[in-house]
Amino acid sequence: MNLTWWNRNPEFKKYLWLELTNQRLLVLFTAIIGIILCVIASYSGAEGEQIFSVLSKVSLLGYFFLTIIWGSKLVSESIITEINDKTWDWQKMSSLTPLQLMVGKLFGSSIYTWLGSLLCLFCYFGSSFFMENAEKELRFGLVIVVIGLLSHSLALMWSLWVVGKNVVKKKLKANFFIFFIVLFISTYLMFNSFSTNLSTLNVRWYHIDFKFLNFFIFVLFYFYVWSLVGLYRKFRHEMQFRNSSKVWIAFLFSCLLFKIGLLIHFDLISIIEKALLILISASFLGVFFFYFLFFTETKNLIQIRKVTNTMQSKKYLNLDYEAPLWLVTFGFALFFLLITGIFSFFVPVNQLVTEKITKDYSTLGLCFGAIICLVRDFMFVIWFILQNKSPKSEGLALTILILFYTVIAYLLFSVTGSSLVLAFIMPFMAIKSWIFILPGLIQISILFFMLKSFSLFSKN
Amino acid sequence: MNYIIEAKSAYYEYTNVKALQDVSFTISPNEITALVGPNGSGKTTLMRSVAALSSLQSGNIFIDGLDTIDYPREIHQKIGYLSDFFGLYDELTVAQHLEYAARSKNIASSEIEEISKNTLELLSIHDLNKRKVGELSRGQKQRVGIGMAIVHKPRLLILDEPASGLDPEARYKLSELLLYLQNKGMSILVSSHILAELEDYCTELLILKDGKLVEHTKLKNTNIESKKTKIRIKFLGNINKEVFDFMESQKVVSEIFADKNNTLEYVFTGEEIDKINFNRQLFINGYPILELSEPQADFQKEYLKSINRI
Numbered sequence: 203m204n205l206t207w208w209n210r211n212p213e214f215k216k217y218l219w220l221e222l223t224n225q226r227l228l229v230l231f232t233a234i235i236g237i238i239l240c241v242i243a244s245y246s247g248a249e250g251e252q253i254f255s256v257l258s259k260v261s262l263l264g265y266f267f268l269t270i271i272w273g274s275k276l277v278s279e280s281i282i283t284e285i286n287d288k289t290w291d292w293q294k295m296s297s298l299t300p301l302q303l304m305v306g307k308l309f310g311s312s313i314y315t316w317l318g319s320l321l322c323l324f325c326y327f328g329s330s331f332f333m334e335n336a337e338k339e340l341r342f343g344l345v346i347v348v349i350g351l352l353s354h355s356l357a358l359m360w361s362l363w364v365v366g367k368n369v370v371k372k373k374l375k376a377n378f379f380i381f382f383i384v385l386f387i388s389t390y391l392m393f394n395s396f397s398t399n400l401s402t403l404n405v406r407w408y409h410i411d412f413k414f415l416n417f418f419i420f421v422l423f424y425f426y427v428w429s430l431v432g433l434y435r436k437f438r439h440e441m442q443f444r445n446s447s448k449v450w451i452a453f454l455f456s457c458l459l460f461k462i463g464l465l466i467h468f469d470l471i472s473i474i475e476k477a478l479l480i481l482i483s484a485s486f487l488g489v490f491f492f493y494f495l496f497f498t499e500t501k502n503l504i505q506i507r508k509v510t511n512t513m514q515s516k517k518y519l520n521l522d523y524e525a526p527l528w529l530v531t532f533g534f535a536l537f538f539l540l541i542t543g544i545f546s547f548f549v550p551v552n553q554l555v556t557e558k559i560t561k562d563y564s565t566l567g568l569c570f571g572a573i574i575c576l577v578r579d580f581m582f583v584i585w586f587i588l589q590n591k592s593p594k595s596e597g598l599a600l601t602i603l604i605l606f607y608t609v610i611a612y613l614l615f616s617v618t619g620s621s622l623v624l625a626f627i628m629p630f631m632a633i634k635s636w637i638f639i640l641p642g643l644i645q646i647s648i649l650f651f652m653l654k655s656f657s658l659f660s661k662n
Numbered sequence: 663m664n665y666i667i668e669a670k671s672a673y674y675e676y677t678n679v680k681a682l683q684d685v686s687f688t689i690s691p692n693e694i695t696a697l698v699g700p701n702g703s704g705k706t707t708l709m710r711s712v713a714a715l716s717s718l719q720s721g722n723i724f725i726d727g728l729d730t731i732d733y734p735r736e737i738h739q740k741i742g743y744l745s746d747f748f749g750l751y752d753e754l755t756v757a758q759h760l761e762y763a764a765r766s767k768n769i770a771s772s773e774i775e776e777i778s779k780n781t782l783e784l785l786s787i788h789d790l791n792k793r794k795v796g797e798l799s800r801g802q803k804q805r806v807g808i809g810m811a812i813v814h815k816p817r818l819l820i821l822d823e824p825a826s827g828l829d830p831e832a833r834y835k836l837s838e839l840l841l842y843l844q845n846k847g848m849s850i851l852v853s854s855h856i857l858a859e860l861e862d863y864c865t866e867l868l869i870l871k872d873g874k875l876v877e878h879t880k881l882k883n884t885n886i887e888s889k890k891t892k893i894r895i896k897f898l899g900n901i902n903k904e905v906f907d908f909m910e911s912q913k914v915v916s917e918i919f920a921d922k923n924n925t926l927e928y929v930f931t932g933e934e935i936d937k938i939n940f941n942r943q944l945f946i947n948g949y950p951i952l953e954l955s956e957p958q959a960d961f962q963k964e965y966l967k968s969i970n971r972i
Contacts (some may be wrong), residue, residue: 291710291745292810293766336697441735
């Protein structure tokens with residue numbers, strides 16, 4: 203009986219059959235070894251360290267191309283191809299576990315490029331030992347390995363998101379160029395930052411001092427683990443397992459804990475002000491992730507009806523499974539904005555803000571203004587989607603909202619010449635944030651009456 | 663009674679289309695059910711809902727007593743599903759496909775070889791074992807797809823447009839295979855546009871139009887416990903009242919219907935011995951009988967009647 207671990211993961215084994223044919227392996231190893239030998243031959247007369255320096259750069263470039271570009275492409279296409287070739291339904295109906303499928307897709311679909319990358323990494327680490335700044339090079343090697351892993355994980359997440367957004371379509375196109383542009387820019391910025399003074403900086407996190415590079419490895423790994431958790435949940439969803447929203451809430455709190463670690467060591471402010479800073483951070487995270495999910499996740503009448511019916515039947519515990527994540531995050535943001543507003547009302551905050559800000563803004567006013575703003579945007583988008591019933595209505599709603607916050611705000615400001623008028627749009631741009639509350643409430647009331655015409659409760 | 667499929671007010675809505683509306687029906691085990699309807703009638707949505715691949719927004723579908731919404735994973739183990747494109751990997755061999763299917767369906771490693779061999783023999787493709795699927799004909803690919811779908815011996819096999827693109831010989835072989843699987847106790851739900859070919863092996867007909875079930879007809883009798891048979895008698899000359907009176911007096915006869923061609927149709931509900939006695943009595947009474955037969959359902963006619971109300 204053959205009990206090798208890939209035999210226990212049929213999905214991974216399938217990719218071994220598909221990807222690792224003798225012909226392809228021969229081409230890969232010949233190409234990589236050929237390039238390495240060419241580099242060595244070209245610099246045969248040069249000093250030892252120069253050869254190793256060039257070799258490490260070429261290996262790094264090879265790794266970047268094989269893992270980050272080609273590997274990410276293969277991983278991102280792994281599910282889209284299954285859908286287009288009509289094999290995805292079969293996989294969803296198999297006895298494969300979400301974990302088996304995730305590991306199979308993540309590492310199986312890119313196994314060919316990983317083999318090539320391993321050769322490149324071997325060459326990179328090998329040549330790093332002979333270089334002047336060996337320790338830094340080795341750490342940098344570790345960074346790029348984690349970046350490779352993270353890019354694959356994000357690419358798969360992206361394609362699962364595309365699948366989730368296009369459940370009705372029979373043929374999918376992932377438009378990965380957007381993903382690759384983001385990936386390319388972020389990798390370029392990262393490479394650039396290491397070559398500058400950034401790498402010499404120290405970062406303080408929960409009173410622990412990290413070298414920038416070490417902290418960067420830690421951050422990448424931290425978010426890589428979370429991206430795997432997210433992927434696992436996406437696969438569970440695809441394979442019709444129910445997901446609890448507790449894991450998402452845990453992610454939000456872990457982001458908060460991470461952020462607190464960067465803020466907590468400011469010794470100049472009091473404990474109460476630190477507490478307020480934490481609450482503001484939580485509110486900001488809630489608002490940020492709410493808008494992010496609200497415009498990336500699917501929203502439709504069926505989803506809303508599921509939630510309203512669950513509430514109507516008073517099965518509140520089921521909301522843990524039925525409520526979409528954008529709605530959970532909406533609750534998270536509202537809760538922390540409310541707590542922050544109340545907290546700031548009872549606690550005098552003088553050191554935290556400058557005199558100008560203290561004069562113009564009130565934390566309480568800002569928090570309540572933000573709550574109204576959030577509710578207004580939420581109601582508007584839901585109303586717009588229900589009104590238009592078109593697959594493009596989500597994108598249109600986002601565009602209108604962006605125009606509202608930028609062009610309309612700018613025009614109003616230009617025409618009137620008064621920043622006071624901005625208070626009718628949002629609390630943050632207007633002086634005296636309290637002014638937004640009344641117009642905000644009027645806008646919510648209008649949207650409430652517009653939403654009332656839709657049957658948000660299922661007849662059944 | 664235990665049904666293999668039981669749909670109760672199934673409802674499914676896309677953003678702006680109602681794909682299934684109040685669809686209710688039951689299918690007994692061991693039937694081959696044809697699912698037909700015009701494009702966009704909701705066939706695929708119904709098949710996906712039966713396969714627990716899409717969750718209904720209201721109503722229920724039970725497979726072998728299990729609700730598709732509450733137990734999708736358990737239902738997947740009871741079902742074999744073959745899409746219209748068969749869902750195969752061109753670069754893998756037939757043997758690799760079956761091994762992959764068996765492992766993905768949690769079949770023990772020790773049994774995989776035996777099961778793969780038996781499946782290949784059943785589908786008459788054992789000689790293609792080492793061939794890559796990309797090199798096979800459409801009919802052969804279909805057999806590999808069916809092999810993958812039945813490798814775990816499902817209770818219900820769902821086939822989406824299995825006959826499209828097949829040559830007559832491959833269609834005949836498919837029909838033979840489906841009848842064989844039915845004899846082995848499998849229930850089959852099949853959607854197709856080729857009605858004439860469905861006629862050869864289907865025992866029930868479901869017709870969908872605009873997301874609604876417009877017809878559910880029993881075409882052939884497969885249920886051993888049921889004794890209902892449709893009979894047709896063609897008489898020489900007009901059917902007289904005496905014949906009607908005789909028929910109506912018989913307990914084993916119901917649903918009597920006469921048409922203009924001197925033909926009488928009725929449903930016989932007795933045992934075989936009752937049928938022999940009844941037929942003998944018909945001849946003893948001296949009725950001018952030209953033909954006595956069990957009529958075959960005309961799929962095309964049934965379908966067009968339901969869709970166009972002709």
